[in-house]
Structures are given as structure tokens and as C-alpha cells.
Amino acid sequence: xxxxxxxxxxxxxxxxxxxxxxxxxxxxxxxxxxxxxxxxxxxxxxxxxxxxxxxxxxxxxxxxxxxxxxxxxxxxxxxxxxxxxxxxxxxxxxxxxxxxxxxxxxxxxxxxxxxxxxxxxxxxxxxxxxxxxxxxxxxxxxxxxxxxxxxxxxxxxxxxxxxxxxxxxxxxxxxx
Numbered sequence: 001x002x003x004x005x006x007x008x009x010x011x012x013x014x015x016x017x018x019x020x021x022x023x024x025x026x027x028x029x030x031x032x033x034x035x036x037x038x039x040x041x042x043x044x045x046x047x048x049x050x051x052x053x054x055x056x057x058x059x060x061x062x063x064x065x066x067x068x069x070x071x072x073x074x075x076x077x078x079x080x081x082x083x084x085x086x087x088x089x090x091x092x093x094x095x096x097x098x099x100x101x102x103x104x105x106x107x108x109x110x111x112x113x114x115x116x117x118x119x120x121x122x123x124x125x126x127x128x129x130x131x132x133x134x135x136x137x138x139x140x141x142x143x144x145x146x147x148x149x150x151x152x153x154x155x156x157x158x159x160x161x162x163x164x165x166x167x168x169x170x171x172x173x174x175x176x
Contacts, residue, residue, distance in 0.1 A: 003056075005049030012042030029141075033134035040126045051112035059105040066097035 020035025022028075070093050149156040 003049035003052045009042045009045030013039045029134045033130045051115045055108040055112040058108045062104045070094045
């Protein structure tokens with residue numbers, strides 16, 4: 001059975017990649033960075049789901065093996081000793097097998113949690129770096145635009161007026 005974290009993680013990763021690509025195409029640094037962060041978070045959730053699936057599969061395998069061993073011991077000892085003694089020994093063997101199974105399950109879960117924590121930390125570091133780079137690029141672009149406006153004030157005023165006029169036309173066209 002597939003863990004739901006794998007499904008939701010894959011969906012988030014896909015959505016983040018789409019948002020990042022749209023941000024790249026439109027030149028929107030914010031969408032690009034948010035998309036990359038969302039994709040990284042989705043990838044981390046997918047890895048966490050995979051780790052949970054692996055832990056569940058390993059635990060089931062250990063349980064099946066313990067049951068098989070318990071049945072073989074019961075069958076073998078049953079042929080050698082009386083039924084009361086066999087039942088007692090089989091219960092002890094089953095208890096020991098369940099104890100080993102529980103220990104193995106806890107160990108696998110700890111390993112899966114550690115792997116998921118590492119993946120989450122990596123995704124968080126990636127998102128933080130992407131956010132910092134996006135902020136740096138935004139400040140640099142703002143300085144460049146300010147420099148161009150200071151150097152060519154009349155041209156900047158004409159461009160701003162033309163953009164405003166165009167937006168006014170779009171707004172009035174959508175009302176009709």
C-alpha cells in the first residue's frame with residue numbers, strides 16, 4: 001500500500017515545478033522561488049513517504065519471517081515432545097519472535113524518521129538559499145531600475161505614462 005505522503009508529496013513537487021517554470025517564463029522571481037521551495041518541500045514529503053513505506057514493508061517482512069519460524073519450531077518440537085510441552089515452548093518462541101519483531105519495527109521506524117528529518121532539513125536549507133538569492137536579485141533589479149530612471153527621467157516618465165494608459169484601456173475594456 002502506498003503511503004499518502006508519497007502521493008501528496010509528488011503532487012506538491014509537480015505543482016512547485018509548474019509554478020517555478022511559470023515564474024521563470026514570466027520573469028516573476030517570487031513565483032520562481034516559491035515554486036522551487038514548494039517543489040523541494042514536496043520532494044521531502046515524497047522521500048518521507050518512501051521511508052515510511054520501506055519501514056512498513058520491512059516490519060511486515062520481519063513479522064512474516066517470525067510467524068514462519070514459529071510455525072516451523074512448533075511443528076518440529078511437536079514431533080519430539082508431548083503436546084502440552086510443545087504448546088508452552090511454542091508460546092515462548094512466539095513471544096520471543098514478537099519481541100524481536102517489535103525491536104526491529106522500532107529500529108526501522110527510527111531509521112525512517114532520521115532519513116525524513118535529514119530530507120526535511122535539506123529542503124529547508126534549499127528553500128532558504130533560494131529565498132535569499134531571490135531577495136538579492138530583487139534588490140539588484142531595483143537598484144538597476146532606479147539608476148535608469150535617474151539617468152533618463154523623461155523617457156522613464158513617458159514609459160510610465162504609456163504603461164498607465166495601456167492598463168487603463170485594459171481595465172475599461174473588461175468592464176464593457
